[in-house]
Amino acid sequence: MVRQPSVLGRFSSRLHDERTASWLGIWLGVSFGVAFLTGLISHFMQQPPDWLRWPSRPVNLYRVTQGLHVIGGLATIPLLLAKMWTVYPKLFQWPPLRSARHAVERGLIFLLVAAALFQMVTGLLNIAYWYAFPFFFTVAHYWTSYILIGALIIHVVNEWAKVQRTVMKRPEDGVDRRAFLFTVAAASGAVMLTTVGETFSPLARLAVLAPRRPGVGPARLPVNTSAVAAGVTTTARKPDWTLTVTGQVERELTFTMAELRALPQHTERLPISCVEGWSASGDWTGVRLRDLLRMAGVAADAQVRVESLQRGGPYRKSWVDPPHWRDPLTLLALDLNGAPLDLDHGSPCRLIAPNRPGVLQTKWLHTVVVA
Amino acid sequence: MKTRIALYAVGGSLILLGLRGIVTESEPRSWVVWFAGAVLLHDFVLVPAVLVIGVLTAWLPVACRTPVRAALIVAGALTLVASPMVLSTGQRPDNPSILPLSYGRSLVILLALVVAVTAIWLLRKRTQK
Numbered sequence: 001m002v003r004q005p006s007v008l009g010r011f012s013s014r015l016h017d018e019r020t021a022s023w024l025g026i027w028l029g030v031s032f033g034v035a036f037l038t039g040l041i042s043h044f045m046q047q048p049p050d051w052l053r054w055p056s057r058p059v060n061l062y063r064v065t066q067g068l069h070v071i072g073g074l075a076t077i078p079l080l081l082a083k084m085w086t087v088y089p090k091l092f093q094w095p096p097l098r099s100a101r102h103a104v105e106r107g108l109i110f111l112l113v114a115a116a117l118f119q120m121v122t123g124l125l126n127i128a129y130w131y132a133f134p135f136f137f138t139v140a141h142y143w144t145s146y147i148l149i150g151a152l153i154i155h156v157v158n159e160w161a162k163v164q165r166t167v168m169k170r171p172e173d174g175v176d177r178r179a180f181l182f183t184v185a186a187a188s189g190a191v192m193l194t195t196v197g198e199t200f201s202p203l204a205r206l207a208v209l210a211p212r213r214p215g216v217g218p219a220r221l222p223v224n225t226s227a228v229a230a231g232v233t234t235t236a237r238k239p240d241w242t243l244t245v246t247g248q249v250e251r252e253l254t255f256t257m258a259e260l261r262a263l264p265q266h267t268e269r270l271p272i273s274c275v276e277g278w279s280a281s282g283d284w285t286g287v288r289l290r291d292l293l294r295m296a297g298v299a300a301d302a303q304v305r306v307e308s309l310q311r312g313g314p315y316r317k318s319w320v321d322p323p324h325w326r327d328p329l330t331l332l333a334l335d336l337n338g339a340p341l342d343l344d345h346g347s348p349c350r351l352i353a354p355n356r357p358g359v360l361q362t363k364w365l366h367t368v369v370v371a
Numbered sequence: 372m373k374t375r376i377a378l379y380a381v382g383g384s385l386i387l388l389g390l391r392g393i394v395t396e397s398e399p400r401s402w403v404v405w406f407a408g409a410v411l412l413h414d415f416v417l418v419p420a421v422l423v424i425g426v427l428t429a430w431l432p433v434a435c436r437t438p439v440r441a442a443l444i445v446a447g448a449l450t451l452v453a454s455p456m457v458l459s460t461g462q463r464p465d466n467p468s469i470l471p472l473s474y475g476r477s478l479v480i481l482l483a484l485v486v487a488v489t490a491i492w493l494l495r496k497r498t499q500k
Contacts, residue, residue: 013425078448081417088418110410111386117409124452129461129469133405135398143392144406150385157378176437183441187448194449194481208477209453211461217468228465344466 011089014175022163024083031076038069056327059354063273067199070277078187115148127276198278212278218342221282227343235309236364247370250297274358284352286333303371309364318360329354442489453478
């Protein structure tokens with residue numbers, strides 16, 4: 001006879017059942033799927049494989065996908081916790097392992113639960129700029145997402161029939177699951193409502209829990225890396241600063257600030273869309289990158305690299321592919337919101353392009369290299 | 372059955388791919404601590420605490436239980452998500468645009484709102500009777 005340990009009978013809430021778990025599971029499956037896809041978009045925008053060319057339009061594409069990733073991820077936290085509370089009694093099932101197959105199944109559930117919690121915790125801490133973990137966030141968050149999605153696929157295959165069975169029939173047991181599910185949805189909604197304004201500026205005033213507020217920062221725009229953090233406070237202030245266009249060009253060009261300002265200036269409204277999920281638009285004024293490259297004489301399919309005065313760091317330089325440098329919206333900005341760039345926004349000159357992660361909008365430029 | 376096996380293969384490969392990435396590109400030792408540590412904290416600290424609170428709410432009059440539990444779930448979720456902002460460990464002197472708000476105050480106001488909504492809910496329940 002199988003002996004039930006006394007602990008199982010003590011979970012008195014009837015919400016610990018298949019139907020509650022199924023509905024929460026369906027919602028979680030959707031939100032994890034969205035988080036995985038938007039996460040991949042962000043990853044491969046920053047590290048595109050050779051065959052991949054990201055378009056420069058729509059202007060706000062990355063802003064939307066990354067906003068979904070972060071705000072959707074925050075909204076997933078109550079869902080995940082509710083789902084795991086629902087199935088918590090299963091942790092104490094007896095016997096713990098019935099067979100080799102059952103052991104593998106439980107091992108995979110451990111991977112699923114651990115990966116889901118890991119992504120929530122590291123993601124939340126990362127947007128709060130709290131680097132409590134010794135590993136590099138993006139690498140760990142990226143690779144753990146494959147463990148999560150792999151374990152999730154197996155879990156869905158295993159539970160599919162059960163979910164279909166319980167969701168498709170109307171229960172007649174009088175358990176008020178609806179109130180519980182509404183409450184969980186309300187918790188997710190409350191989290192979203194108090195954070196989404198960091199990327200959707202009409203709701204900025206509601207974003208009382210968001211780590212960023214559009215409109216707060218130098219020239220009313222938030223900053224990710226300050227000049228102090230980048231170590232450029234001296235070099236970026238030098239009066240003899242010049243911008244050089246070099247590499248595979250017909251004419252190597254060098255501009256002083258006065259010469260850059262004498263070129264045709266354009267003003268475009270473009271967002272900084274940060275990987276941490278916040279975004280905010282500014283009115284940027286400067287020279288079109290394509291105008292400079294045409295003056296220097298470059299091939300139409302040239303790869304362009306912009307380089308910062310920063311001494312090191314992974315974002316010291318970034319690649320600008322043809323769709324982006326040919327786009328008339330892509331500027332080497334000198335002004336923001338009607339005033340010369342603040343040092344923290346990349347003065348004397350920064351890149352600003354549509355549909356591009358903020359970390360690749362390289363600041364404190366001094367060289368444009370054509371490859 | 373064939374699709375089932377194919378999907379198991381896809382899922383298994385993705386897990387292995389992720390594990391390989393962690394081992395070769397991340398720091399597997401500290402990663403494991405956080406990976407397994409999250410489960411231990413969740414299963415043996417967070418959920419037991421929630422269960423204790425659940426048992427305590429069972430002492431309330433039946434009519435109050437659902438609104439109070441709903442309020443606790445929403446308040447708990449907001450507190451959890453807000454906690455790294457409230458602690459504001461990420462603030463840095465060179466960049467005031469990071470964590471610019473008074474998050475402790477935000478959280479107190481939100482929790483007060485939750486209490487207010489719950490109170491109205493309970494009052495309406497009473498008058499409807």
